[in-house]
Amino acid sequence: MQLSSRAVSTAVLAALVAVAGYLGDTSLGELPLVAVVGVLALAFAFGWPVLVNLPSRPGSTAVIALGGVGAVWAVHRTAGDPLLRHLPVVFAFAVLLAFVNELLRGGGRERLVESVSGTVAGTLVAVAAAGWVATQRTVGGEGLVIAGALALAVGSAVAALPLRSWAGAGATTASALAAGALAGLVLPGLDARAGVLLGLAVGVLVAALRQLFDRLPALDRFPATLAAIVLPVTVTGTLVYVAGRVLVG
Template sequence: MGAVVTIVCAASVAAGAGWPVLLAVPARKTLATVIALSGISAALLAAAAPETMAMQWTVVVVALAVIAVFVIQLLRGTGQPHRLESTFGASTGAVLAALGSGWVASERLSANAADSPLLLVTAVSMLFAVAASVLPWPDRLVAPLGVVLAGLAGGVGGALFTSVPLWPAVLVGAVMGTVIVCFRRLLLAGGGPHRATAMVSAGLMPVLAAGSLVYPLERLLIH
């Protein structure tokens, strides 16, 4: 579990650093710190909480992060440019980063705690969706391709590993693929990222956010 916590925390820092750059909002360093701390705090609390309530503190972390964003905007003073965009954008980033705690909570499930490859199969499914999303093709082709590839990757994983149920793996993979291709569409609608830090954040945020779906899906379908 320690490795998953470390990865989620590192991803939160990288995603938080690039999120304000992606949105082109002011007070970037301060807001990036809030976003990163949101993801780190949620991940650590998910690791420390009882297994059956691994994500109970996530909502508290989100609330505190949003409050921190509002306080930052108040300290900037009245009349500052892009206050509304900065507030909503940073709050969204804090929520997405905190949802990464779902990966930690999923790792703590008994199936994954017993060294099951279920989490690995889920990650590989998302990788196929990401690979489809970087293709310079229109959405009408990339969206179904990403979902189908992610679902097939989950199915192949379920067939290769006997400890992974086949159809739940297909469903989880398809859902993860849907998250990735939808996020791609959202980014391209805004012109897409242009700086390296923004690109990294654009790639990591949907992966972190998908943790909030992985955890309940695995609890529902596997346990």
């Protein structure tokens, strides 16, 4: 899949997160967002071992999936601040499972360090998706989720344009910043300053991930492409949560 198609797909997923966040103000509560983020964590777990060419793909996928879904569920079930207090436990358990996965491998356990580090890194990205759920439960959380997802969607869509590396990075960052500023002006509980800073952080992240994964040879395979599409959405979850705690409270 070409870069433009991946970027547009990421934008669509970000828009889906925004819609799920908007539904948080209905009788459904945060369940739509929990479901969307959980599915994204599973999709990322399916593709990450292929994207980074891990030697034990089924085991790594299982570890990453358990870590990601477990983190989302833990945040959903956590009552009171700090909302992320159980994430270290979930992540530590996933790291332990990564070592168990290596013990169960056959064939001499070749590329052991690469396998463990790649699985742990993928688990960290999947766990970061729980930040979307935590964000929605904070003060002004619904607006933060929509603003962050909107900035991600706009920045990802602009990243699909056929621009040179620095020009593309600048356009991606500027468009995400503008989208965040607009959301800050329109959405309740936010202001333009918070929207600008949030959009800037998301734009820089999208531009950096584009440069990091654009030329990986594994992207000609569907699972790897799926992971590259989902990765910006999962990582942005914790970024939006941290930015929201600093900017909004």
